[in-house]
Amino acid sequence: MKTAKRFSPKEAEEIYLVPYWSAGFFRVGERGELEVTPSGPKGPSASLLEIVEALRDEGRPLPLVLRFPQILEARVRELNEAFLRAMEKYGYQGGYRGVYPVKVNQRRLVLETVARAGRPYHYGLEAGSKAELALILAQDLSEEALITTNGFKDDDFVRLALMGRKLGRNVVITLEKFAELPRVIRLSKELGVRPKLGIRYKLKAKGAGQWEASGGENAKFGLTTPEIVRAVEILKAEGLLDTLVMVHAHIGSQVTDIRRIKAAVREAAQTYVQLRKLEAPLTYLNLGGGLAVDYDGSKTNFYASANYTLSEYAEDLVYVTKEVVEAQREPHPILVTESGRAVTAYHEVLVLEVIDVITPPGERRPGAPGPEAHPLVRELWEGLENLTPKNFREVYHDAFADKETLQTLYDLGLVSLKDRALAEEIFYHIARKVYAIVQQLPYAPDEFEDLEKLLADKLVCNFSIFQSLPDTWAIHQLFPIVPLSRLREPPTRQATLVDISCDSDGKIDRFIDLHDVRPTLPVHPVRPGEPYYLGVFLVGAYQDVLGSSHNLFGQVGEAHVAVDEEGFAIERFVAGET
Incomplete structure (x- = not known):
């Protein structure tokens, strides 16, 4: 794995596919912060992190929407100029x-x-x-x-x-x-x-x-x-x-x-x-x-x-x-x-803050089961002890089968809660070690494709899918999602996102990819006491007008931001509903 010092903005752009979806309006800057270039790639830029921090200093709560009217102006010009050029070309x-x-x-x-x-x-x-x-x-x-x-x-x-x-x-x-x-x-x-x-x-x-x-x-x-x-x-x-x-x-x-x-x-x-x-x-x-x-x-x-x-x-x-x-x-x-969509989508960014992280079991090596533990729990432990890059397939398949059997026995009252808990700790630790081995292979075998999602963190973000991103729930729309900072560090975790609504559908577990749909988003470890912001991009079409008040989460606040050679200016802030 590359060290943080060698990780470049270009590498971050490739991970999050920024050059492919941004139409020249966004990029990763040299400081590892996502930047907006609302007049196009050759125009002035501003750090989205700095804009968010300025709003937080004013006491503005998250989540919030950043609107860039200059991007709207650019898209209107690009659309009309494209037709004028085409008409001149063909007479x-x-x-x-x-x-x-x-x-x-x-x-x-x-x-x-x-x-x-x-x-x-x-x-x-x-x-x-x-x-x-x-x-x-x-x-x-x-x-x-x-x-x-x-x-x-x-x-x-x-x-x-x-x-x-x-x-x-x-x-x-x-x-x-x-x-x-x-x-x-x-x-x-x-x-x-x-x-x-x-x-x-x-x-x-x-x-x-x-x-x-x-x-x-x-x-x-x-x-x-x-x-x-x-x-x-x-x-x-x-x-x-x-x-x-x-x-x-x-x-x-x-x-x-x-x-x-x-x-x-x-x-x-x-x-x-x-x-x-x-x-x-x-x-x-x-x-x-x-x-x-x-x-x-x-x-x-x-x-x-x-x-x-x-x-x-x-x-x-x-x-x-x-x-x-x-x-x-x-x-x-x-x-x-x-x-309409092509004109307005790019101008709006939804900014989320991660407020909690739900991590699957097995991060640390569990303790060995005692002699009183169920035989299948001890069998799981033996698999963990004997796991190597040569036998990881066999060990994982056996571990998965043992976990399923233990679940059935638990339902019948034949396995204690304590044994089941230890079995899950062991299984997830096996899964993490197998995932690390698979990552070193030239290609990932199909049978291990689900490991990434199984081991992914759940980042709890302070927003409602149904208010701010209704199309992700209603029609499984994909939106680019990128951390606003730390983009000179390699993202070492995989995650899905969950909102703070009481609905199980309040989640994002499908992410953009050039060849398929990713089940997880590469992210950085969230540090205690340090804000971690995610930007959701291309949300300027339909999301505002279709959002609902599910759980009585109201509309979020929005900042209208202009960027020039002198920096950025927050021209107006429209308070959200509380």
């Missing part, structure tokens, strides 16, 4: 108008930062409810910025959207059910407002990943092809065909495979072409969401990853659309995407 004439789906994170800082950063690009917002639309109409968007309305629409929702049109906002009402069409026609006549309409087409193509089932013919939203044709006929009869400006298709969230995306774009672009042949004067092709975040850094089509980059995504959308429409001699549409 695309239609333009790009992205919209941010407010449902992903409606925090005031998030919404205002996205709107401000997106203004030069005419970046817009997407509403999925009346409340979200009211929030959006209050934002300072450019006149050309799109406001798209999705979701189920009652009369009040449609009225509010039409009032937005009266106020001069570029609001497009997306028809996602055929029954919404007569409602929109009726209310637009009542209010004397000509709407801007979009039709959501129910894609046959499906996404890839956790939300694959949200697309296809059984999708919750969208019109079928017969309904679309009928809608065009009705709009033409009502003298409103000129109000149909957009066709919308959504393949699903966190689409991990670029091939699925390209297939969906081709189908959606063909629908744009066919609607124009029906004399619908479409100008926008809305390709919805799906731009994935590479949570584990593996760059694969694994559900927590993505096998493409932002640049590749933009280029494929532009190229495929151009190819389809030019083949039919139709004009290039203005491309619209509704990327």
Whole structure:
């Protein structure tokens, strides 16, 4: 094992895969502390540990959230610039108008930062409810910025959207059910407002990943092809065909495979072409969401990853659309995407403090059993005494069998509690010695894969999974987790994390890996009297808005942090609930 002196920041970055998932916004500094570079890898940096310590000095309790609005600004720029570069590369004439789906994170800082950063690009917002639309109409968007309305629409929702049109906002009402069409026609006549309409087409193509089932013919939203044709006929009869400006298709969230995306774009672009042949004067092709975040850094089509980059995504959308429409001699549409996760995920870090450590038995060599001990306990002890690198397989298999037999005998009342306790101490000590032997082998035999989890510590952290990381429980989402300090020391322990809720599901026992899912997280021994902080990264999408008050644990406090050449500044602190 390497000594602490020789352990480098680069080695720490490889253990925690920082270069693979961080998109250039985080790194391990020379002092062994995790640093944020919110303007990108060439910009100024700040130690996350120093930020947390400054907040603690102000009396701010943990857990807490660190928000970096500069990362939000950078992601908005990167998204828009990727499409501008792609359009220049392929000679695309239609333009790009992205919209941010407010449902992903409606925090005031998030919404205002996205709107401000997106203004030069005419970046817009997407509403999925009346409340979200009211929030959006209050934002300072450019006149050309799109406001798209999705979701189920009652009369009040449609009225509010039409009032937005009266106020001069570029609001497009997306028809996602055929029954919404007569409602929109009726209310637009009542209010004397000509709407801007979009039709959501129910894609046959499906996404890839956790939300694959949200697309296809059984999708919750969208019109079928017969309904679309009928809608065009009705709009033409009502003298409103000129109000149909957009066709919308959504393949699903966190689409991990670029091939699925390209297939969906081709189908959606063909629908744009066919609607124009029906004399619908479409100008926008809305390709919805799906731009994935590479949570584990593996760059694969694994559900927590993505096998493409932002640049590749933009280029494929532009190229495929151009190819389809030019083949039919139709004009290039203005491309619209509704990327939320990829915009907001990186800007937020959840900081946890380890408040206790639960260690499995067997750390120290147990005492020898006496002659009164059960024969199987003495047999376990003999295995421990005779364990060598040559016979570790046999000893471990025998020890495991003896432990299981002793458990059965205990249930029958044939083994005492004292004997069972000593047997467990011996077994776990055998397991630890076997694990040390396995670690020295060129490869770990499959039969010993579970040893790491069996011997892992449980780090008790002062937070609630259900409040702060609901997706880890609900859909087994993976998030990068990294100690904020001591990264010039090799992590010599393995651990899982548990929260302080009373629910057994309040745990994290799945961690990112380039090739698989790790059952444990490499950590350092927790020193008495010294805080040990863990950062949970890429949590800026959905976690805030989905968190519950399970066990009456309220929202955590959040700090808004800016970084420049002079250091960092805590611009605002929003207190949590107690």
